[in-house]
Amino acid sequence: MKEKDFILAIKKILNSKYIGDDCAYIEELGIVISQDNLIEDIHFKKDFATPFQIGYKSAMVNISDICASGAEPKYLTVGLSLPKDTDVEFVEEFYKGLKEACDKDVEIVGGDITGSEKICISITAIGSTKNRKISSRKNAKIGQKIIISGPHGSSAGGLEELLAGNRKSKLIESHLMPKAQKEFSKEIASTIKEDYAMMDTSDGLMDALSQISKESGVLLEIDFDKIPYDKELEKFDNYKSLILYGGEDYQLIATVTDPKNYTVIGEVKEGSGVKIGSKTYTTDEIENNLFNHFKEKK
């Protein structure tokens, strides 16, 4: 967990109110901004994904960060560094994938293209906060319900299939072509009056729950049976772990007083950590579990 030490060092040097959520909320300009680096053989493999899929997912990951803030995703810039032997078809397909993920709502407005040894993609997404109430992982309040936008574990299941060489499972689509939850985000952020927490589950459902618990100083009590998942996952012995700790589903969770018709998976309580069934996990335990879950994949 070296990245954790790096982040601590950075926080100390910057001493900034902005570092914490996935997006920085710049009130003065009415925008949120988020940037992610995606590196070949660390975040994606050319053996598993087509250039189109790499472009699509790169954009979606960043659009999802904006959705998690509650802002409206509007613009992307794309820094792309490529090995010398890259052909123009790769660039074309990559950009077609980006454009597909952007759909009609998000526009690519700039970026940079350079050489490198391995592919390095860095995408910055900008969202508009106009008519939206912006979330923070610090905002969960006792009594709020925990709602969820969709199923979990599918992306991790898809990765298991790819690693096992099984290319026919429908779970693979969830891993390679995830969809940011724009509508869920919009419905909540454009109608809610109270402060609320919202996060995407890019690093796993338990990670998102743990971050909100830690930053808000509350206990999140979860009913595992309420978490939606694809029944195909049950073929894996560790399917419950895939649902809880598998990342990259890019669904959203939020804490709200009025859950309307959304799927409620739990409630915000006094205390700390995440309670599932009769067991309460501390945020440190969850971090260790996440670490071990990902270590298995290396």
Add this chain to the structure above:
Amino acid sequence: MKEKDFILAIKKILNSKYIGDDCAYIEELGIVISQDNLIEDIHFKKDFATPFQIGYKSAMVNISDICASGAEPKYLTVGLSLPKDTDVEFVEEFYKGLKEACDKDVEIVGGDITGSEKICISITAIGSTKNRKISSRKNAKIGQKIIISGPHGSSAGGLEELLAGNRKSKLIESHLMPKAQKEFSKEIASTIKEDYAMMDTSDGLMDALSQISKESGVLLEIDFDKIPYDKELEKFDNYKSLILYGGEDYQLIATVTDPKNYTVIGEVKEGSGVKIGSKTYTTDEIENNLFNHFKEKK
């Protein structure tokens, strides 16, 4: 010049009004945005520059892009990918360098940190267009004077010294620790009434002149003797080439009707290309010269 083919392909797919200038000007949000990737052993070498200097220059390069647009540099996000063996001191020094370049005016509000094989830095800069008139390289008009913010060739001279193993030259400072021309940008963009072109000379003075000539459909007539440069450069046989084609000085050039007290190096005329003395260079010739100049450095 493979990057040129890539950019052509991207322009065709995106069909966007935004791609062209270094910054994208998003009127709706009152911002400009710019992103640059900097890759180890392509854009910088750890042998030549300290982590502090790498951080400093990475921020300055992007702040300079914002200055070129005429906007006020305000915020940065930083995507940083690092090899496994990187120590926390590198990250600390890198961030101290970033912070030094940001000074009091620019705030680092977010980013990402991941693993990679070689260091990959991607920085996004955001500027506010409030009370500023934004430039475009399409805006040069016949009769405008061409003004320049400072000396050229120092950074390229500094790189020559580093490559020759001479670490004592004061030119090296210009290469490792360039300064974005914030004041020049502010004075022009906050007072000018007419449309104007402005660019930084990150890829060399001739590149900037060539881009403005091409995009505005005009001839730029330059008096070489008016271009400021450090006399120390004269020790290099090719010093005139360093002044015209050497990159990374991060000075600004602009086309304005009233040059006030600024250094005037030429005038916008009817025609095309860049005229120096009695010779007119087409934009294609300049591109070839730039390519050959940089090829020598590989």
